[in-house]
Amino acid sequence: xxxxxxxxxxxxGLGGEHGADGDPxxxxxxxxxxxxxxxxxxxxxHPTDLSIHAGEFFSILGPSGCGKTTILRTISxxxxxxxxxxxxxxxxxxxxxxxxxxxxxxxxxxxxxxxxSVAENVAFGLxxxxxxxxxxxKRAQELLELVALGGFGDKKPADLSGGQRxxxxxxxxxxxxxSVLLLDEPLSALDLKLRQHMRTELRAIQRRVGITFxxxxxxxxxxxxxxxxxxxxxxxxxxQVAEADMLYADxxxxxxxxxxxxxxxxxxxxATLAGGEAGVDTPVGRLQGRTSGTLSVGDEALVMVxxxxxxxxxxxxxxxxxxxxxxxxxxxxxNLDCAAxxxxxxxxxxxxxxxxxLPEELSLSFGRQDALVFPVGALANG
Amino acid sequence: xxxxxRAYGKPLATxxxxxxxxWILALILVPLGAMVQQSLWWRDAKGxxxxxxxxxxxxxxxxxxxxxxxxxxxxxxxxxxxxxAKQAEVTELEAQEKNPPKTYGFANFTRMSSLHFYIxxxxxxxxxMVTLLALVVCYPVAYVVALASGPRKxxxxxxxxxxxxxxxxxxxxxxxxxxxxxxxxxxxxxGWLGIVxxxxxxxxxxxxxxxxxxxxxIYTYVLFMVFPMVNTLETLDRNQIEAARDLGASTVRIHRxxxxxxxxxxxxxxxxxxxxxxxxxxxxxxxxxRGQGGDWFSQLVYRQFYESNNWNMGSAYAVSLLVVCTIFIxxxxxxxxxxxxxxxx
Amino acid sequence: xxxxxxxxxxxxxxxNIYVGLFVLYLFLPLAVMSAAAxxxxxxxxxxxxxxxxxxxxxxxxxxxxxxxxxxNSVLVALGVIVVSIPAGLSGALILTRLGQRSGTMLYSVxxxxxxxxxxxxxxxxxxxxRQFGVAGGLFVAVMAxxxxxxxxxxxxxxARLQRQDRxxxxxxxxxxxxxxxxFRRITLPFxxxxxxxxxxxxxxxxxENYNTxxxxxxxxxxxxxxxxxxxxxxxxxxxxVVGVIFVVVTLLAATSYVVLRGxxxx
Numbered sequence: 001x002x003x004x005x006x007x008x009x010x011x012x013g014l015g016g017e018h019g020a021d022g023d024p025x026x027x028x029x030x031x032x033x034x035x036x037x038x039x040x041x042x043x044x045x046h047p048t049d050l051s052i053h054a055g056e057f058f059s060i061l062g063p064s065g066c067g068k069t070t071i072l073r074t075i076s077x078x079x080x081x082x083x084x085x086x087x088x089x090x091x092x093x094x095x096x097x098x099x100x101x102x103x104x105x106x107x108x109x110x111x112x113x114x115x116x117s118v119a120e121n122v123a124f125g126l127x128x129x130x131x132x133x134x135x136x137x138k139r140a141q142e143l144l145e146l147v148a149l150g151g152f153g154d155k156k157p158a159d160l161s162g163g164q165r166x167x168x169x170x171x172x173x174x175x176x177x178x179s180v181l182l183l184d185e186p187l188s189a190l191d192l193k194l195r196q197h198m199r200t201e202l203r204a205i206q207r208r209v210g211i212t213f214x215x216x217x218x219x220x221x222x223x224x225x226x227x228x229x230x231x232x233x234x235x236x237x238x239x240q241v242a243e244a245d246m247l248y249a250d251x252x253x254x255x256x257x258x259x260x261x262x263x264x265x266x267x268x269x270x271a272t273l274a275g276g277e278a279g280v281d282t283p284v285g286r287l288q289g290r291t292s293g294t295l296s297v298g299d300e301a302l303v304m305v306x307x308x309x310x311x312x313x314x315x316x317x318x319x320x321x322x323x324x325x326x327x328x329x330x331x332x333x334x335n336l337d338c339a340a341x342x343x344x345x346x347x348x349x350x351x352x353x354x355x356x357x358l359p360e361e362l363s364l365s366f367g368r369q370d371a372l373v374f375p376v377g378a379l380a381n382g
Numbered sequence: 383x384x385x386x387x388r389a390y391g392k393p394l395a396t397x398x399x400x401x402x403x404x405w406i407l408a409l410i411l412v413p414l415g416a417m418v419q420q421s422l423w424w425r426d427a428k429g430x431x432x433x434x435x436x437x438x439x440x441x442x443x444x445x446x447x448x449x450x451x452x453x454x455x456x457x458x459x460x461x462x463x464x465x466x467a468k469q470a471e472v473t474e475l476e477a478q479e480k481n482p483p484k485t486y487g488f489a490n491f492t493r494m495s496s497l498h499f500y501i502x503x504x505x506x507x508x509x510x511m512v513t514l515l516a517l518v519v520c521y522p523v524a525y526v527v528a529l530a531s532g533p534r535k536x537x538x539x540x541x542x543x544x545x546x547x548x549x550x551x552x553x554x555x556x557x558x559x560x561x562x563x564x565x566x567x568x569x570x571x572x573g574w575l576g577i578v579x580x581x582x583x584x585x586x587x588x589x590x591x592x593x594x595x596x597x598x599x600i601y602t603y604v605l606f607m608v609f610p611m612v613n614t615l616e617t618l619d620r621n622q623i624e625a626a627r628d629l630g631a632s633t634v635r636i637h638r639x640x641x642x643x644x645x646x647x648x649x650x651x652x653x654x655x656x657x658x659x660x661x662x663x664x665x666x667x668x669x670x671x672r673g674q675g676g677d678w679f680s681q682l683v684y685r686q687f688y689e690s691n692n693w694n695m696g697s698a699y700a701v702s703l704l705v706v707c708t709i710f711i712x713x714x715x716x717x718x719x720x721x722x723x724x725x726x727x
Numbered sequence: 728x729x730x731x732x733x734x735x736x737x738x739x740x741x742x743n744i745y746v747g748l749f750v751l752y753l754f755l756p757l758a759v760m761s762a763a764a765x766x767x768x769x770x771x772x773x774x775x776x777x778x779x780x781x782x783x784x785x786x787x788x789x790x791x792x793x794x795x796x797x798x799n800s801v802l803v804a805l806g807v808i809v810v811s812i813p814a815g816l817s818g819a820l821i822l823t824r825l826g827q828r829s830g831t832m833l834y835s836v837x838x839x840x841x842x843x844x845x846x847x848x849x850x851x852x853x854x855x856x857r858q859f860g861v862a863g864g865l866f867v868a869v870m871a872x873x874x875x876x877x878x879x880x881x882x883x884x885x886a887r888l889q890r891q892d893r894x895x896x897x898x899x900x901x902x903x904x905x906x907x908x909x910f911r912r913i914t915l916p917f918x919x920x921x922x923x924x925x926x927x928x929x930x931x932x933x934x935e936n937y938n939t940x941x942x943x944x945x946x947x948x949x950x951x952x953x954x955x956x957x958x959x960x961x962x963x964x965x966x967x968v969v970g971v972i973f974v975v976v977t978l979l980a981a982t983s984y985v986v987l988r989g990x991x992x993x
Contacts, residue, residue: 076901077901078897078901097900098897098900098901099900099901099902099903099904099905103901104901104902105897105898105901107894107897107898109892109894111892111894111895111897111898112898113895113898113899113912113913114895115916115917116912124899124902124904124912125902125903125904127904127908127912128899128902128903128904128905128908129903172902173902175902176902176903385824385825385826386821386824389824389896389906390820390824390906390910391905391906391907391909391910392906393906393907394906394907394910397817398816398817398820398821399817399821401813401814401817402814402817402818402821402837404814405814405817405818405837405874405877406836406837408855408870409810409814409840409852409870409873409874409877410836410837410839410840410874411836412855413848413851413852413854413855413856413874414851416851416854416855416858417847417850417851417854417855420854519749522742522745522746523745523746523749525742526742526743526745526746527746530739530742537985539746539750540985541981541982541985542750542753542754543750543753544981544984544985545754545974545977545978545981546753546754546757548931548977548980548981549757549973549974549977550935550937550951550973551935551937552937552951552954552955552958553757553760553954553969553970553973553974554756554757555958556760556954556958556962556966556967556970557756557757557759557760557970558756559958559962560756560759560760560763560771560772560962561756561759563962565770565772565775566772567759567772567773567774570772570773570774570775571774573774574774601752601756605753633738654842655842658842658843658844659844659845661844662844662845662846662847662938663938664845664846664937664938664941664942665937665938665941665955668955668959669955669958669959672958672959672960672961680844680846680938683846683850684846684941684942687850687853687942693854696850697850697854700846700847700850700851703844703846703847704843704844704847707842707843707844711842721831722831722834722835722838723831723834
């Protein structure tokens with residue numbers, strides 16, 4: 001994602017006029033080279049290689065305690081890796097403190113300085129760089145206008161709403177013209193509506209300034225909605241790094257498959273293997289699905305299929321009878337809770353008149369391209 | 383040191399480490415060490431040395447007389463040699479008399495007279511009694527202030543406790559001096575009632591009784607028991623008391639099983655502070671006895687320093703007091719199962 | 728049910744009477760002392776009342792030794808502030824960053840003066856400074872008092888630092904600030920109210936201190952040591968006047984403190 005994606009409004013304070021040599025703020029790539037992080041006995045991050053491109057919106061997605069915040073703090077310099085190197089723009093960051101790195105971090109709690117005014121907050125990084133008072137306050141004002149807080153410079157952070165504080169934190173981080181902006185779940189404290197609004201806002205700001213955003217979240221919706229690419233982490237390891245679409249459509253591990261989106265999971269034993277597809281004997285009969293794993297015939301395996309991939313009609317391959325237990329209306333879609341051979345199935349269908357008149361006995365089916373087969377052992381990792 | 387440098391940067395970390403080290407060394411540990419060291423040596427009494435010197439001068443005078451009378455040169459030379467030897471001895475001893483050599487040992491502790499040791503033990507027993515009495519008196523007060531009253535009443539009570547607490551301890555002692563003096567309030571009232579005859583010095587000499595010190599001491603230090611207890615009791619969830627009452631516990635049982643266990647750190651702190659203050663108090667006894675009596679151990683310490691000018695002995699007394707206080711603190715910490723971090727809050 | 732309610736009401740009554748008596752016990756001696764300051768009788772007394780007078784206030788105003796003592800007390804207290812605030816702050820800053828084990832060790836050393844009898848602090852300072860040829864006096868008094876007042880200051884700073892949001896300092900660092908700038912712009916402003924409180928506490932502790940000072944002061948005197956030696960030589964209404972001033976100032980300070988905070992001292 002090069003800066004030529006830039007669209008929309010002008011960017012006062014962020015365009016070429018302020019760069020030291022006339023360059024616009026430009027993103028740098030971030031590379032983790034066999035980085036591992038241990039705290040005493042505990043391993044927070046296992047040896048990890050990761051390459052984040054310059055100017056991309058990159059998310060690290062995972063449950064709490066998976067090591068994603070540790071990685072973020074390692075990139076920003078608060079934690080030094082036990083082994084391996086962190087490179088930003090090709091430069092080794094070993095021995096560089098947070099205040100010497102071309103990164104800016106937006107904290108989960110935002111960490112706005114409560115005793116300073118909003119403008120002083122935004123100007124703080126410029127003050128640290130020895131820029132004169134008049135100049136830095138002028139640029140703080142420009143940045144505040146960028147985030148639509150032009151008239152709020154004299155207020156204290158405590159006087160602002162959650163969303164406004166959010167934008168102050170962004171302006172403050174952008175003021176130092178970082179090459180990489182690191183965001184540690186900054187939206188988690190906001191209510192749902194505001195959170196969704198801020199997603200689009202963040203994405204738009206990233207497009208405008210063109211720098212690298214690394215976004216940490218446990219919310220898959222946020223990650224999928226904003227990111228160019230997403231890394232999924234679990235227990236200190238990267239499970240998969242892929243574009244958002246691919247992550248959903250083609251998860252590499254059972255953990256990713258179940259953590260991103262919903263899955264119906266069936267346990268069974270591999271009966272056939274041919275051409276990247278496996279036939280698995282499950283309690284509802286033999287099911288066919290794609291596999292890329294290291295399965296052999298007779299292994300225990302998991303068959304996964306997403307609720308919206310299951311259809312109500314159909315016979316033959318990958319179809320089986322089921323009983324409708326209950327349904328719940330989601331608005332545009334309806335979730336059906338079905339049971340087949342003591343297995344629970346969730347089926348998501350678009351809402352429509354036909355849904356209201358469903359019989360109790362159903363026949364469920366799905367295509368063999370829509371099912372994924374994983375070895376059982378792999379789930380233990382997740 | 384590494385984590386400090388990371389937190390505050392090298393220059394600042396060095397500065398604060400330096401200040402702290404100076405504080406520890408120059409204000410806490412080395413002065414304490416100096417006091418302990420002072421308590422461990424003494425200079426020999428001058429008496430015996432002076433006596434020897436006097437005797438030597440006598441000998442010298444006799445020898446000089448002999449020298450004048452002697453005619454035989456050989457004998458004269460022998461006397462001169464003797465004389466020189468004696469004179470050398472005198473010079474050495476005189477130097478010693480001026481600046482006797484230090485002797486190290488525990489004699490400053492073991493030489494404490496039986497009277498002083500009796501006062502030492504009595505001081506500790508009195509301090510323990512002050513502590514116990516203060517605990518008994520203050521527990522209901524702390525309970526009322528922290529739990530049993532409404533917030534408004536608690537504030538008013540707090541002011542009522544803070545004011546006497548904040549007034550200088552000397553003045554609190556002085557107030558009792560006025561009450562117990564020969565022409566004090568009590569004797570005044572008794573005289574007015576015709577029980578004592580003030581005009582003919584027929585007053586009751588309350589101040590000459592050691593319990594006067596004891597009375598004033600309780601008054602002076604009782605509040606050091608209240609505040610630590612109030613602080614811990616305030617954190618007790620009142621619902622716990624109500625739950626216990628709801629479960630049918632008697633008042634005594636509620637106090638024993640719910641309130642006192644919760645107040646433990648406060649009780650420990652209160653006891654430690656009250657004991658430490660009363661065992662080491664110089665103000666109360668010195669004022670109540672007008673500097674006359676030697677009822678309290680701290681007065682003996684003061685006299686060693688400022689009247690007998692025997693700093694070594696005084697230091698030994700001070701170290702003994704410190705040891706007792708330390709043992710008391712350790713016992714309280716063990717007894718109440720609290721750590722030092724709970725204590726100093 | 729009603730019986731037990733009556734029980735608890737009467738128990739409450741007994742408790743209230745008890746606390747009332749306790750407060751009376753606390754205040755009555757002080758009231759007696761204060762009243763005697765206005766008695767026109769050269770022995771402080773309330774039982775022999777010779778009429779209302781303010782002459783002892785005038786006498787106090789002309790008492791050079793007491794006034795000099797007041798000046799000395801203020802000098803010592805200011806000295807104590809200068810020594811103990813930086814020391815207490817440094818100790819607290821170190822302790823908040825140390826691990827549990829080494830922290831507890833250092834904490835014990837730094838807090839120990841609070842738990843040491845005052846006379847011992849005075850004596851050890853006296854002995855320590857004599858080795859450098861410094862005799863007892865105002866300087867040694869400052870040093871002796873600071874040894875424990877710095878601990879109190881440290882406890883105040885520690886309590887404040889425990890409520891500090893560490894991410895603020897990290898955010899400032901991340902924005903490129905040097906450690907010194909973080910300290911100056913983030914940490915110090917956060918600690919400023921505590922610096923003020925600690926200075927007030929240090930001043931009062933120093934001003935009121937007797938047991939430590941009396942050993943360290945040597946031939947000099949502060950207001951409090953002077954009052955004490957007067958008390959030993961006999962009672963004088965001038966001392967009662969000092970007492971009245973102390974009581975009034977304390978009352979005003981305590982009331983305004985409680986009113987300002989809206990909460991009792993903790």
